[in-house]
Amino acid sequence: MKLRKIILAGLLSIAIFVVSGCWDMVDIDRRFFVGNIGIDKAAVDDKLKVEFTMPIVRKISGEGGQGGGGGGSTIASVSTVADSIHAAARQMSHRLSRRLFFEHTRVILIGEEAARDGIEGVVNFLSRNTEVNRRGRIMVVKGKAEDALKVKNEYETLLAMYIANIFENWTFCSKFIEITIDDFMKSAYSTQGNVLLPRLTPGKIDVSIGGAAVIKNYKLVGWLDENETLGVNFVLGKVRGGDLTFKQQGEDYPVVMSIVQISTKTELVEAGTYPKFKISPRIVADIVETPVDMKIDASMIKSLEKDLEEKVNQIILKGVKKLQKEFQVDVLGFGEYLYKYRPGIWEYYREDWENIFPHVEVIVDTKATIRGIGASL
Amino acid sequence: MGIFDTLGSRKKTEIFFERDMTPDKNRKLYKDIDENLKVFKEYLADCDDLITREFVMGNPERPKHRLAMINIDGLVDKRLVQEEVMKSLMLYARQTPLEHSVGDKFFQLIKEGLLTVAELREADNFGELVLAVLSGDTALIIDKLDRALILNTKGWEKRGVEEPLTEAVIRGPREGFTETYRVNVALVRRRIKDPNLKVKTVRLGRHTRTDVGVLYIKGIANPSIVEEVLKRLNKVDIDGVLESGYIEQMIEDNWVSFFPQFRRTERPDVAAAALLEGNVLIICDTTPFVLIAPTTLFSLFHSSEDYYERWYIASLIRLLRFAAAALAIAAPSFYVAMVAYHPGMLPTDLALSIGATREGVPFSTTVEALIMMLSLEVLREAGIRLPGPIGQTIGIVGGLVVGEAAVRAGIVSPIMVILIAINAISSFAVPNFSVAIGFRLLTFIFLILASVAGLYGVMLGFLGLTVHLVTLKSFGVPYLSPVISFKFKRLRDLVVRAPLPSLKERPEYTRPVDKTRVRDSKVKERGGGEENDDG
Numbered sequence: 030m031k032l033r034k035i036i037l038a039g040l041l042s043i044a045i046f047v048v049s050g051c052w053d054m055v056d057i058d059r060r061f062f063v064g065n066i067g068i069d070k071a072a073v074d075d076k077l078k079v080e081f082t083m084p085i086v087r088k089i090s091g092e093g094g095q096g097g098g099g100g101g102s103t104i105a106s107v108s109t110v111a112d113s114i115h116a117a118a119r120q121m122s123h124r125l126s127r128r129l130f131f132e133h134t135r136v137i138l139i140g141e142e143a144a145r146d147g148i149e150g151v152v153n154f155l156s157r158n159t160e161v162n163r164r165g166r167i168m169v170v171k172g173k174a175e176d177a178l179k180v181k182n183e184y185e186t187l188l189a190m191y192i193a194n195i196f197e198n199w200t201f202c203s204k205f206i207e208i209t210i211d212d213f214m215k216s217a218y219s220t221q222g223n224v225l226l227p228r229l230t231p232g233k234i235d236v237s238i239g240g241a242a243v244i245k246n247y248k249l250v251g252w253l254d255e256n257e258t259l260g261v262n263f264v265l266g267k268v269r270g271g272d273l274t275f276k277q278q279g280e281d282y283p284v285v286m287s288i289v290q291i292s293t294k295t296e297l298v299e300a301g302t303y304p305k306f307k308i309s310p311r312i313v314a315d316i317v318e319t320p321v322d323m324k325i326d327a328s329m330i331k332s333l334e335k336d337l338e339e340k341v342n343q344i345i346l347k348g349v350k351k352l353q354k355e356f357q358v359d360v361l362g363f364g365e366y367l368y369k370y371r372p373g374i375w376e377y378y379r380e381d382w383e384n385i386f387p388h389v390e391v392i393v394d395t396k397a398t399i400r401g402i403g404a405s406l
Numbered sequence: 407m408g409i410f411d412t413l414g415s416r417k418k419t420e421i422f423f424e425r426d427m428t429p430d431k432n433r434k435l436y437k438d439i440d441e442n443l444k445v446f447k448e449y450l451a452d453c454d455d456l457i458t459r460e461f462v463m464g465n466p467e468r469p470k471h472r473l474a475m476i477n478i479d480g481l482v483d484k485r486l487v488q489e490e491v492m493k494s495l496m497l498y499a500r501q502t503p504l505e506h507s508v509g510d511k512f513f514q515l516i517k518e519g520l521l522t523v524a525e526l527r528e529a530d531n532f533g534e535l536v537l538a539v540l541s542g543d544t545a546l547i548i549d550k551l552d553r554a555l556i557l558n559t560k561g562w563e564k565r566g567v568e569e570p571l572t573e574a575v576i577r578g579p580r581e582g583f584t585e586t587y588r589v590n591v592a593l594v595r596r597r598i599k600d601p602n603l604k605v606k607t608v609r610l611g612r613h614t615r616t617d618v619g620v621l622y623i624k625g626i627a628n629p630s631i632v633e634e635v636l637k638r639l640n641k642v643d644i645d646g647v648l649e650s651g652y653i654e655q656m657i658e659d660n661w662v663s664f665f666p667q668f669r670r671t672e673r674p675d676v677a678a679a680a681l682l683e684g685n686v687l688i689i690c691d692t693t694p695f696v697l698i699a700p701t702t703l704f705s706l707f708h709s710s711e712d713y714y715e716r717w718y719i720a721s722l723i724r725l726l727r728f729a730a731a732a733l734a735i736a737a738p739s740f741y742v743a744m745v746a747y748h749p750g751m752l753p754t755d756l757a758l759s760i761g762a763t764r765e766g767v768p769f770s771t772t773v774e775a776l777i778m779m780l781s782l783e784v785l786r787e788a789g790i791r792l793p794g795p796i797g798q799t800i801g802i803v804g805g806l807v808v809g810e811a812a813v814r815a816g817i818v819s820p821i822m823v824i825l826i827a828i829n830a831i832s833s834f835a836v837p838n839f840s841v842a843i844g845f846r847l848l849t850f851i852f853l854i855l856a857s858v859a860g861l862y863g864v865m866l867g868f869l870g871l872t873v874h875l876v877t878l879k880s881f882g883v884p885y886l887s888p889v890i891s892f893k894f895k896r897l898r899d900l901v902v903r904a905p906l907p908s909l910k911e912r913p914e915y916t917r918p919v920d921k922t923r924v925r926d927s928k929v930k931e932r933g934g935g936e937e938n939d940d941g
Contacts (some may be wrong), residue, residue, distance in 0.1 A: 040865060054860070056771055057745040058764035062757060086761040132750025133757060162750065190754065 057088070060130040064104075064189030067174035068151060069140035071110045077143065077150070079109035079117035080175055081129060082188060089186050103186060106178060114154040117253040131160040135193035137167040137210065138229065140174040144242065144249035152217050152247065155210060163211040166193050168227040168247060169242035177231040184235075190231070195238050201287075203262045203271040204255040206241045222247035225261065225360045245358040252352060260348025263310055263341065264361050266293045275340045277320065285318035286337055289400065295366060298392070300374045305390040306363060310341060315401035330399050345393045359386045407459050430533030439472055439549035446476060449536050455479040456539075463495055464504045471504065471512065472549040481542035483561025490522045491544065491557060499557030513551055521546075523585075525558035537615065568595070568695070570672035572839060577714045582672045587617045589689035590674075594621060594687065597678040602626075608639050610653065614646035618653060619824070621677075621687040628684060631881050635699060650690040659826030659879050663722040664847055666840035667880040669698040669706060676710045682923075686881075700883035702915050703875060704900050709837040712903050721902035727835055728901055734833035734845045735871075738775045739856035739864050741825050745771045763819040772857035774818050778826040779850065781808050786830075856919075887915040893932050 494554030
């Protein structure tokens with residue numbers, strides 16, 4: 030009896046190796062860590078031009094003087110034309126000495142043209158592939174993805190780290206969409222492909238992330254600029270901080286406020302033919318810059334608070350209007366709100382939501398409080 | 407032929423293989439001194455270190471009383487024998503009229519009136535006498551009497567009480583156990599002046615007849631554990647016991663385990679503390695290492711200093727030890743699992759820098775780790791065996807060769823050197839060397855597991871380890887107690903150490919008869935008194 034138990038335990042232990050498929054020992058120096066994947070539309074047919082960049086670890090090792098490693102670039106970049114991303118990765122095995130490894134993929138860049146054709150393939154690749162790092166970033170490039178991958182940045186050793194780390198600034202800059210691959214896939218599935226993706230504009234030695242790409246039914250339909258994106262972020266409750274600038278009457282120099290605390294509430298106030306939503310952000314801000322001669326007293330603070338509220342209202346409405354009128358795509362979560370909190374009402378709108386959304390009435394009621402005014406009077 | 411004849415002399419005298427010499431104890435002494443001496447010499451034939459000294463008492467010209475003294479050269483204190491035995495009997499005794507005392511009266515006179523040695527006892531059989539002589543006592547046999555005296559004249563070259571080498575402390579007594587049984591017992595007794603401290607001695611080893619003492623405090627130690635220890639000791643039938651390690655391995659619960667089921671110590675204060683917690687001590691002659699039973703995994707992580715220092719620092723250091731133990735077991739295996747199987751779990755920067763250091767290393771991570779770990783073990787072993795000054799040289803040369811040169815030559819990566827160094831240092835941060843060595847072994851097993859199955863293997867290893875630890879027992883006490891039956895109260899003196907006044911009870915795993923450690927004292931009332939003065 031005991032012997033049988035021991036044999037059984039042994040077999041089960043061995044089964045772990047076989048069943049889990051955990052037999053793929055590949056040493057760290059036999060892998061290429063793909064940092065970026067760039068997806069562009071290929072010149073021919075309906076194919077994709079997929080570009081992988083990966084660091085040449087030998088060249089980036091911290092050996093000071095040898096850092097250049099013979100002068101070549103520390104980053105290797107390979108591209109191929111294929112039907113799909115996975116096929117492209119497989120094609121690479123004909124050309125590369127090591128295995129492509131996606132667990133450290135930080136950035137997936139989709140070229141504008143490819144995005145206009147549809148990103149369903151990318152979503153599918155990401156959801157089937159078990160390797161890809163879900164905390165990576167995905168964004169749409171204004172122009173071609175390969176241009177973005179050519180950027181020779183001086184700030185970080187790796188382009189992927191450079192791009193991905195820009196998103197860390199979201200706590201004090203809310204003018205881009207802060208979204209990870211994981212979030213992107215969740216919302217893409219739940220909304221049938223209506224999402225906002227960050228927009229990346231490549232330069233020569235750096236890139237700029239700001240604004241948003243509006244994806245409707247997995248297809249790029251247009252862009253939001255940075256201020257519109259800020260407005261949308263307010264609605265989505267994604268603003269963590271950031272600066273708001275406006276001019277007082279008769280002053281040359283603007284007043285700059287920095288948001289230190291914010292909470293946004295969205296609620297349904299009326300459900301007629303078209304629903305009416307009220308968005309009420311509660312903002313606590315610090316004054317960081319003012320015109321030199323400005324006297325800040327209690328009444329001035331009151332008036333600045335008014336100005337700030339006015340400014341936020343404007344920004345929000347501008348972003349919302351653009352989505353409603355120009356793109357007619359609900360990426361603001363109104364439908365989701367109804368589905369989650371007012372399922373009865375949602376039943377009523379659901380069928381025709383695509384047509385109802387552009388006519389949804391939105392009122393914004395911002396309440397601002399100024400807390401810090403700096404050291405001087 | 408002559409040689410064989412002497413070797414064959416056993417046909418006359420029985421060779422005693424029983425450790426308590428039972429058959430020989432039945433062999434009574436004769437009344438004739440010559441007969442007795444002859445038997446004695448048969449027993450100890452061909453033992454050139456035997457000293458027999460025959461002498462007479464009273465008037466040497468009309469000898470009436472013949473005596474003989476037998477002992478072993480080197481085991482007795484010669485000065486003591488000369489001053490207190492020979493002089494007393496041969497010189498001072500002349501002032502006493504002996505003419506009329508014969509037989510028992512004479513025996514009584516010698517025993518009670520003439521001999522000035524501190525400890526003596528009677529014996530009437532050869533077994534006891536021979537054993538006493540071999541233990542360093544002196545046998546005094548008297549003509550016309552079938553009784554003899556055993557005089558305690560033990561005194562051999564021995565090491566003094568010195569600071570223990572293996573358990574150095576910053577704060578705490580500097581005394582360590584020695585190789586002499588009685589000294590060791592005395593060192594414990596000096597700390598616990600309690601008639602309840604019991605010492606029970608058994609002799610183990612058919613040839614060595616080593617004194618093994620079982621010490622416990624009656625009223626604290628659980629009688630069932632004491633009984634079990636004695637029972638197991640009495641069952642041991644081995645030719646020799648040269649170190650307490652023999653006993654440990656003969657009476658432990660599970661000899662397959664990597665984990666020691668006894669705590670061993672060189673420090674009398676640790677031994678005394680263990681007694682007070684309800685443990686049983688096993689003190690073995692000829693070794694300074696004293697065994698403490700029962701033992702739990704956690705008690706092996708505790709050091710005497712934990713109780714001498716303030717509780718914050720003691721708790722912190724204990725936590726560090728547990729962290730070090732985790733590193734000691736799992737550091738190389740985790741590294742191998744991460745690097746060879748799951749590089750995606752490493753932060754990108756770290757993965758790249760590890761990858762960069764691995765660039766150009768010809769071996770797989772596992773082989774690399776094995777090379778480093780094995781060379782470290784070799785260095786450690788060589789360092790112990792070599793005499794002090796050379797040992798240091800080996801350390802330096804080995805450190806340079808293994809650390810610097812191996813990296814330069816591209817055989818191992820620098821990160822591996824760091825890792826193995828941390829791993830080795832961590833394993834010796836555990837205060838008990840036997841555990842540390844067990845951990846070293848486990849490290850290898852985990853490494854192999856990690857190299858065949860990645861993190862699954864490591865987890866499998868931990869699972870197996872846990873299963874093993876849960877089933878392991880030391881003298882009926884679960885090895886993982888007190889966590890095995892969880893009670894928050896018991897955690898006070900486990901991974902951290904609570905302030906001493908709050909440790910009101912003895913640890914539970916020994917199942918002590920009397921649980922109270924700290925009684926509510928009147929210290930607090932002092933504060934109240936001062937307040938009254940103010941009012």
